[in-house]
Amino acid sequence: MSGGFFERIKAGLSKTRNLVRGSLDELLGGQRRIDAALLEEVEELLVSADFGLKTAHDIIQAVERRRHREGIADAVALRRALAQEVQARLLAIAQESLRFAGTSPTVLLIVGVNGVGKTTSVGKLAHYYGSMGKRVVLGAGDTFRAAAAEQLVIWGVRAGVEVIRHEAGSDPAAVAFDAAKAAVARRADLLIIDTAGRLHNKVNLMEELKKVHRVLSREIPGAPHETFLVLDATTGQNALAQAKIFCEAVAVSGIILTKLDGTARGGIIVAIAGELGVPVRFVGLGEGLDDLRPFDPEAFTQTLFGPE
Numbered sequence: 001m002s003g004g005f006f007e008r009i010k011a012g013l014s015k016t017r018n019l020v021r022g023s024l025d026e027l028l029g030g031q032r033r034i035d036a037a038l039l040e041e042v043e044e045l046l047v048s049a050d051f052g053l054k055t056a057h058d059i060i061q062a063v064e065r066r067r068h069r070e071g072i073a074d075a076v077a078l079r080r081a082l083a084q085e086v087q088a089r090l091l092a093i094a095q096e097s098l099r100f101a102g103t104s105p106t107v108l109l110i111v112g113v114n115g116v117g118k119t120t121s122v123g124k125l126a127h128y129y130g131s132m133g134k135r136v137v138l139g140a141g142d143t144f145r146a147a148a149a150e151q152l153v154i155w156g157v158r159a160g161v162e163v164i165r166h167e168a169g170s171d172p173a174a175v176a177f178d179a180a181k182a183a184v185a186r187r188a189d190l191l192i193i194d195t196a197g198r199l200h201n202k203v204n205l206m207e208e209l210k211k212v213h214r215v216l217s218r219e220i221p222g223a224p225h226e227t228f229l230v231l232d233a234t235t236g237q238n239a240l241a242q243a244k245i246f247c248e249a250v251a252v253s254g255i256i257l258t259k260l261d262g263t264a265r266g267g268i269i270v271a272i273a274g275e276l277g278v279p280v281r282f283v284g285l286g287e288g289l290d291d292l293r294p295f296d297p298e299a300f301t302q303t304l305f306g307p308e
């Protein structure tokens with residue numbers, strides 16, 4: 001279950017890895033010359049793994065420039081150049097997985113559309129930071145569905161942390177208020193607030209998130225210190241479109257990319273970096289308590305383009 005990030009991401013990313021490595025092996029077999037035509041095929045391969053049209057094009061242009069400047073004569077040099085270009089784009093915006101505020105509690109707001117894995121990720125984060133010895137409190141800000149708070153309470157029990165909840169249908173901002181009070185009273189290190197993914201319409205959802213945001217900032221200076229948008233990797237470019245809408249409404253400071261284990265579209269991580277400039281902080285690699293890991297750009301790049 002546990003194991004290093006590298007082993008875990010290799011397994012979790014196996015579909016993307018098989019697509020990228022398998023196709024590269026095919027393209028580069030038979031001692032093919034590294035020329036513009038080959039690079040065009042590599043670009044298509046990156047697009048098929050959801051690196052995004054623009055980002056794939058940028059990467060291949062950079063590799064093409066290097067081919068002229070440094071000479072890229074063989075498959076080994078090409079893989080190395082691809083790895084460097086991808087990694088540079090991820091490292092340019094990389095952040096530690098969670099920036100703790102100078103004064104506790106640090107408040108983390110979790111947003112995203114329905115079904116992407118918000119509540120599951122809140123539970124896994126509670127476990128992750130709880131295991132590190134942090135005192136964690138959860139706020140059940142999804143009051144839209146009756147079962148939502150129940151689901152969070154189950155995760156709270158699994159992770160061994162307290163969950164602040166109200167009746168279904170009550171005001172999420174009131175939950176945020178109580179959760180902030182409780183986190184201060186309990187001297188928590190970290191308060192994580194789950195939110196609803198669906199409301200009657202999109203305007204309502206965004207207005208509600210802004211209200212939760214206002215309440216948190218009134219109760220705890222600087223809160224929410226981080227706002228993570230949860231995106232489902234299996235939805236590919238749709239995830240990117242969602243992200244753009246959320247980033248316009250709330251100050252998203254990081255991305256949690258879930259369900260990487262279920263897709264060959266893991267290149268979306270690079271598209272997010274290239275097009276949104278928001279760092280992926282955690283990746284979801286399965287449904288278990290341990291299956292949320294801090295994102296490591298180097299391990300990701302090595303998994304897709306490294307020597308073995």
Ligand SMILES: Nc1nc2c(ncn2[C@@H]2O[C@H](COP(=O)(O)OP(=O)(O)OP(=O)(O)O)[C@@H](O)[C@H]2O)c(=O)[nH]1
Pocket residue numbers: 112113114115116117118119120121142148196197198258259260261262283284285286287291
């Ligand atoms: N395979 C896999 N499944 C995941 C991952 N993260 C979440 N899921 C599954 O995705 C489904 C939806 O997860 P939730 O956490 O309920 O999603 P949500 O965003 O809270 O959904 P709403 O509350 O309805 O908006 C569940 O079946 C989870 O087990 C992941 O990293 N990998």
Ligand SMILES: [Mg+2]
Pocket residue numbers: 118119120142148195
């Ligand atoms: Mg939920």
